[in-house]
Amino acid sequence: MAKASNDLLEMLHNAVAKDLLDKVESGEATAQELSAAIKFLKDNGIEATRETSKDLGKLADTALPQFDDEDNVIEFARAN
Numbered sequence: 169m170a171k172a173s174n175d176l177l178e179m180l181h182n183a184v185a186k187d188l189l190d191k192v193e194s195g196e197a198t199a200q201e202l203s204a205a206i207k208f209l210k211d212n213g214i215e216a217t218r219e220t221s222k223d224l225g226k227l228a229d230t231a232l233p234q235f236d237d238e239d240n241v242i243e244f245a246r247a248n
Contacts, residue, residue, distance in 0.1 A: 184208065 172180075188205040191197040197205070209215070218225035 185208065188197075188201065188208060191201050192205055216224050218228050
């Protein structure tokens with residue numbers, strides 16, 4: 169069996185990326201498709217941090233609870 173050309177592999181990569189993006193943007197992506205999109209990004213070395221993504225920074229600042237470490241310490245006793 170002959171190897172696929174780089175051009176063909178690039179076309180396939182782009183098609184997969186476009187299909188995943190279309191699903192996510194439409195809001196109709198299933199949990200499996202979202203998982204596939206996350207894996208696709210990870211496999212391609214794509215990551216977002218609050219420093220590089222304005223939306224991620226906003227999410228972290230508004231949607232996540234803020235804790236003062238000193239006021240929210242819970243001590244656990246070790247089981248013997």
